[in-house]
Amino acid sequence: MKKKAVVLVSGGMDSAVVLAIARAQGFDVHALSVSYGQRHTSELAAADRVARALGAAEHKTVQVDLRAFGGSALTADDIEVPESGGAGIPATYVPARNTIMLSLALGWAEVLGANDLFCGVNAVDYSGYPDCRPEFIDAFERLANLATKAGVEGAGIRVHAPLLRLGKADIVREGLRLEVDFSETVSCYRADAEGRACGHCDACRLRADGFAAAGVPDPTRYVP
Numbered sequence: 001m002k003k004k005a006v007v008l009v010s011g012g013m014d015s016a017v018v019l020a021i022a023r024a025q026g027f028d029v030h031a032l033s034v035s036y037g038q039r040h041t042s043e044l045a046a047a048d049r050v051a052r053a054l055g056a057a058e059h060k061t062v063q064v065d066l067r068a069f070g071g072s073a074l075t076a077d078d079i080e081v082p083e084s085g086g087a088g089i090p091a092t093y094v095p096a097r098n099t100i101m102l103s104l105a106l107g108w109a110e111v112l113g114a115n116d117l118f119c120g121v122n123a124v125d126y127s128g129y130p131d132c133r134p135e136f137i138d139a140f141e142r143l144a145n146l147a148t149k150a151g152v153e154g155a156g157i158r159v160h161a162p163l164l165r166l167g168k169a170d171i172v173r174e175g176l177r178l179e180v181d182f183s184e185t186v187s188c189y190r191a192d193a194e195g196r197a198c199g200h201c202d203a204c205r206l207r208a209d210g211f212a213a214a215g216v217p218d219p220t221r222y223v224p
Helices: 013-024 042-053 097-112 134-147 149-153 168-177 202-214
Strands: 004-008 028-035 058-063 116-118 158-160
Touching: 004 013, 004 097, 013 028, 013 042, 013 116, 013 168, 028 042, 028 097, 042 058, 097 116, 097 134, 097 149, 134 149, 134 158, 168 202
Parallel strands: 004 028, 004 116, 028 058, 116 158
Antiparallel strands: none
16 A cells, blocks of 8 residues: 655646655655645646646645735735845745645645655755755654654654755756656746746746756746
């Protein structure tokens, strides 16, 4: 019987590759997406496509509306999405987003009897996000094993971040090896309702640079 894992799937290229990795490692993958009030909601439709295409056992989307707090260009209409990240923590950082998402994944994992969580955080191209650092993943895994029945009485919880130290070109190559259809993914912070990318934001730049560095055509659909 396959071991179960909960995989956070945003609809972007990184989480699609992570889902493919978890499945290739033999896990029965349960995909989890979070509708948190993000302006680029077309990524949620992409997450559903990716989960089905990559053979997830099931896919849930839960709602936690972080627009109630604002504080990010991705959740507040009065903060513009910048075309480049600049220095420091970017305006597209959503306060505590990865902590919240991993906590939701942890809760579902306990119900499923899963001991493994997968997420697509990346420290090489992480653009200043504090919750994409290796230290954060290590700290959350420690918390998970302190705060759960599975951690105290069971086999323990492991948090996997297989892309943590990979560059975007390496992520593209790994995705192609695992037959990920990147044309189904949406990474753009300003994607339109059809999932077409703006081509100018930081997420678009990192994605395009990854395909160029990997020497493969960029399958992204851009707004004309």
